[in-house]
Amino acid sequence: MEHVAPPTGYPVVGMIGGGQLARMTQQAAIALGIGFDVLAANRDDSAARVVPETMLGNPDDPTAALAFSRNCDVITFDHEQVAVKVLEALTEAGANLRPGPAALQYAQDKIEMRKKLTAAGIPCPSWLAWEEGMSAEAAGEQIGWPLIVKTSRGGYDGRGVWVANDASELTQILTNPLAPGARWLLEQKVDFAAELSAQVARSASGQAVAYPVVRTVQTNGICTEVVCPAPGLSAEMAVTAQDLALQIAGQLDVVGMLAVEMFLTADGVLVNELAMRPHNSGHWSIDGAISSQFDNHLRGVLDLPLGSPQRLAPWVVMVNVLGGDQPDMYRAYRHVMARDPELRVHMYGKEVRPGRKIGHVTVLGEDLEDLLARAHHAADYLTGVIDE
């Protein structure tokens, strides 16, 4: 269909990437009444299924991105792994990138991120950028065994991350091929009490709001459970985590949503990863906050005043639904709705593949144990791990 402009006065946000983050952003864009366009590779991509103003094209192709940007007042992203040549071409053409390339580099390259945060005095795990000719033993001595090995660029959801228990394992890992432009980052394997995520929204003109700090659980590198607020986290530590996230957003000039993944340790928090977009750790906010992360991402990149990140219940629990062996989920879906009328089910319009993120469920209320049990039961039933 031809491109249709929004009503008089409303801007168009273009999102590069057609995954579930763009799909859920569409729900927020509908309420805001703005124009919302997506650049997606395939017509049956999660977001392309629900956004009429989808342009089909390779999001890594500068020509496609340039053509896409012509209808848009602001360009944003549903993933960080945007090709540098796309960013350069858009910048050169004067497109309004939010977040901008200067911010985005710190989400794209973990070594640049570590350098920047360390220089700013933000607490991080011990780290080392591996250089040709270094000694594995000396690196291990500096950081301590076991240590974490990451590719500086291109990894996500547990890909591009290894654990090395000793020098010979490290040497072996370093024989893996690196993506163009990527290097090896070695990090301390942190002994953490919990993993946290502190999300903030920041607008182009610098207004910022902090969401409650959540506890995340990763299974095989994939986020599977989020509890808001993080159970047992002291008010003081929560404020510290929020302050760090606000500080990072300001120092890196992030526009839109920023998720700061952190380790909670006996000595405080250490920053693990950054994401400059809506993030899995904020899906709870669709049903559990006044303004969701998708709403505030759009407001931030449009430089609109931000919405309240306040939560709507004492506890909000989000559990991811991963694909199992059953391609047809509809019977299971009916079952989980019948069992729990308060369950909020979000499916992403994706075919089932084992281990693939295909949806999530959210419940909110006062009894955390009960909410956790209900959310996990629903997710496990949808995945096919349990059948009763």
Added chain:
Amino acid sequence: MEHVAPPTGYPVVGMIGGGQLARMTQQAAIALGIGFDVLAANRDDSAARVVPETMLGNPDDPTAALAFSRNCDVITFDHEQVAVKVLEALTEAGANLRPGPAALQYAQDKIEMRKKLTAAGIPCPSWLAWEEGMSAEAAGEQIGWPLIVKTSRGGYDGRGVWVANDASELTQILTNPLAPGARWLLEQKVDFAAELSAQVARSASGQAVAYPVVRTVQTNGICTEVVCPAPGLSAEMAVTAQDLALQIAGQLDVVGMLAVEMFLTADGVLVNELAMRPHNSGHWSIDGAISSQFDNHLRGVLDLPLGSPQRLAPWVVMVNVLGGDQPDMYRAYRHVMARDPELRVHMYGKEVRPGRKIGHVTVLGEDLEDLLARAHHAADYLTGVIDE
């Protein structure tokens, strides 16, 4: 773009009509992961802007409706004024209409509705189906002056409704042209303490849930304010109203959402109008309930288990945004967001026209007076009635 089927196992709901109700249903359909198609007249209709699987066609044309229905497992409607010839053609072709024509007739024809409800013992205002040759004086004597004159079919948002103070006014009103198939319905002008709306969702197999009863305010026949729950309504009267709505849904075999608009009088409640679709009086539920009316409409027509209609705060206030004289609302929009970060703004992707429903705002919390003031300020500012 070509039609894209939903992932394996998921059904497709087709909605006839491309207004804001279909637009907001899309937000719920995205979360459910089902297929959602719309038949709309124009590419820039409120829903056509946000639903990729939009077929452009005249919703009153049986040929268009039949072509549309071929991709859909279930057909539903965003308005009641569906042409009878469309319903007949779809029924004959074996389309799965929900609600079905047998139920829909009572939302389409107010005389049929009055007959049915009266026969079922549901309290209604005194009424009379005007027949050629009746005496205006005698009609007035039976019902009492002043009385309400309505066209039995085709009226909405205050259109097709008059007040007659005496026999000569009544005679004058009855000289207005009637739409084909319409007749004149005369009704008691009820002296009400408040107008209420009792919404229920009912699934194809008969499961039903009742939303909290809300108070509505109509201005010039258009709903402008909704408060959930209805202030000052006794628990006993609320249950009576919910019971009536559930009874009507069951007796009329409504599938999907039913709104029963009622007058609260000193002697109890009287049923005013029925709507068999998501309704303006339920927009509060998007931000204010666990499962919105749009979510439960889809669940009901798909015969999925229904979601909880429970509200998320002691009070939820929804105020409609009507078009004013300013075609560009974006400056006002920025202002209301800055003034109230907790405000939920919903714009419908419609160009401004004076008096046109172009959006709504919702706020929720504990202090009703404060919520009312904030919601009205925002709506008035967006309309342009106030500028500070």
